[in-house]
Amino acid sequence: MKQVYLDNNSTTPLDERVLNARLPFMKEKFGNASSLHSFGREAKAGIETAREKVAALIGAEPSEIYFTSGGTESDNIALKSVAYQHQNKRHHLIASAIEHHAVLESVKFLAKNGFKADYLNCDREGLISAAELKSKLTDDTSVVSIMHANNEIGTIQNITQLSEITHEKGALFHTDAVQSAGKIEVDIKKLKIDLLSMSGHKIYGPKGVGVLYIAKGQRIVPLFHGGHHEKGRRAGTENVAGIVGFAAALELAEKMRPEEHTRLSNLADFFIGQIQSKISNVHFNGPRDNDKRIPSTVNLSFQAVEGESIILSLDMNGIGVASGSACTSGSLESSHVLMAMNIPPELAQGSIRFSLGRFTTKEDLEYTISVLPEIIERLRAMSPLYAKK
Numbered sequence: 001m002k003q004v005y006l007d008n009n010s011t012t013p014l015d016e017r018v019l020n021a022r023l024p025f026m027k028e029k030f031g032n033a034s035s036l037h038s039f040g041r042e043a044k045a046g047i048e049t050a051r052e053k054v055a056a057l058i059g060a061e062p063s064e065i066y067f068t069s070g071g072t073e074s075d076n077i078a079l080k081s082v083a084y085q086h087q088n089k090r091h092h093l094i095a096s097a098i099e100h101h102a103v104l105e106s107v108k109f110l111a112k113n114g115f116k117a118d119y120l121n122c123d124r125e126g127l128i129s130a131a132e133l134k135s136k137l138t139d140d141t142s143v144v145s146i147m148h149a150n151n152e153i154g155t156i157q158n159i160t161q162l163s164e165i166t167h168e169k170g171a172l173f174h175t176d177a178v179q180s181a182g183k184i185e186v187d188i189k190k191l192k193i194d195l196l197s198m199s200g201h202k203i204y205g206p207k208g209v210g211v212l213y214i215a216k217g218q219r220i221v222p223l224f225h226g227g228h229h230e231k232g233r234r235a236g237t238e239n240v241a242g243i244v245g246f247a248a249a250l251e252l253a254e255k256m257r258p259e260e261h262t263r264l265s266n267l268a269d270f271f272i273g274q275i276q277s278k279i280s281n282v283h284f285n286g287p288r289d290n291d292k293r294i295p296s297t298v299n300l301s302f303q304a305v306e307g308e309s310i311i312l313s314l315d316m317n318g319i320g321v322a323s324g325s326a327c328t329s330g331s332l333e334s335s336h337v338l339m340a341m342n343i344p345p346e347l348a349q350g351s352i353r354f355s356l357g358r359f360t361t362k363e364d365l366e367y368t369i370s371v372l373p374e375i376i377e378r379l380r381a382m383s384p385l386y387a388k389k
């Protein structure tokens, strides 16, 4: 059976070129980067070259780049380590309601442990309002966390503006750039942020490695204690092959970005157009303008059908996608992102995220378009929600 992978926002296949960059550090260059001998120096050189590459690609300095175990850890450090650093003076945090769970759960944890938290709503397209941020910021706010691009709907935020507003109150600004890195421009100086998270496996790199950018001069309370790795801010023997792979992945993504952006925009337009012409009552979630979202993220709601059923039917045809709803203990829980956007529950439950990627071809999409109308028709025929004509 043909296999089509349209879940690139969940994870991406490792690019062969990234694998090749990693291989020497998984074989002969196995040293511990903390060792003083040549084996150790070789590993250390791999890490520092990677750090320089990553820094140059996002307009930062190498000393501002910290390697972590992934996006989740970077988000955790950005929230908790900053909150604890400033806890004697500031006790308030702000995050958008549509953040990844790595941010939301970190904020929730802090809110249970003596901090105060506020959440920012978004509009129907997933955009956070600068006015609302302004109204919720206080002199007590230590950190504001608003993601660069959303993983479910692809909406891109005006980070520069939000960060400037945050700085007026003396708070720090963190952005989760896991879904924007390698897809749109991520430039520290233009974004004017203090902390930024990235993850390797979302950019055709390895799983279990990420980056946290921390602006020069910012102090944080480490979450991991141990050796002096990463200047004492993140103890633990470095994942050398992962770090080298991360840098290779980001470098490759940046090199391919202009062409890939156009190619994926065109593919997304083709896909959305075909689906809307072949299936009735399909609602597009997020900004339809390809410049206002990551164009490879296509979130569609099929009225009166459950997302989970569509996933299973597509899976039987070899197609992998994700839904906006999560089936927990038998009851369908709508995505927190779609709920924040005020998408009616019956539409939110029928939402499917198709996320295209580097290896997605037009044939993949044509195949998906060839099986989807029948699936929706069959599911709607069984649905008590769908008005039968």
Ligand SMILES: *Cc1c(COP(=O)(O)O)cnc(C)c1O
Residues within 6 Å of the ligand: 009, 010, 069, 070, 071, 072, 073, 075, 100, 102, 147, 149, 150, 151, 176, 178, 179, 199, 200, 201, 202, 208, 209, 210
């Ligand atoms: C995947 C993802 C994360 C988590 O990254 P991991 O490396 O899987 O821990 C965080 N934020 C966003 C927006 C993501 O899409």
